[in-house]
Amino acid sequence: MYCDDDLLRAHDWFAERGIQSNFIDRPEQGRTLQLTDGVGVPIEFCATMAQRQNRMRQFHTHSGGRLAFLDHIQVATHDVQKAYEWYSDLGFRLTEYTATDGTEELWGVWLKRKNNTQDVVYSNGVGPKLHHFAFHTPEIASIIHAADVMASLGLAGSMDRSLGRHGIGNAFFVYFRDPDGHRVEIFSSHYNVIDIDHEPRRWDLSDTTRSQIWGFPAPKKWFYEASAFEGAEVIPPTLDAPPVTLEDFLQII
Ligand SMILES: [Fe+2]
Structure with a gap:
């Protein structure tokens, strides 16, 4: 979206496909188009928003994980295939994906508009959440520093997945819960996908290195706990394909 006229075009584009959208007022945002995506997630489009002073070069204000910018979100959905098709129609491209072993049943899709590996991820689960x-x-050192800062502030218990590196996207990460209970990731070192001929990278669901390249999968709570969207009906997944959790892994080794 570049200007309000683009929002009008988006409104018409959705209307042609039978998707209802409404213009609403939002603080700090210009004209805002609100709708529900193909799997029940409430989303908004806007062309402008209030501008603030950029703190990139104000290094004396950087602390904790020294966060640079909001990069992506991940959503649990009952129907990953449907989410993939809906966002592909909007112009999102698939960079990496997880499918159940030996099939092309989609368990998770990493979709992007920028040249990063993902702007939005949809993964299989009770959703939308x-x-x-x-x-x-x-810098990776900033993620380690963030974990140290959380520990010294007595907030280590808010980490619900400790440091590691994803196979998918190559990101070095830590996850914690914010004071409202929402999960936040601080990450670094994913890569650029610029070539439109880039073949999406496939990962088998059973491959524990997809989520943690060092082989240790995420704990059960990381896979199954998520935040509900206000007013959105929650539906069990159509695909019955549980991921390997840390608890499963510890029983195997
Ligand atoms: Fe992420």
């Missing part, structure tokens, strides 16, 4: 939102930091 917000799994996490993610902030980028330029």
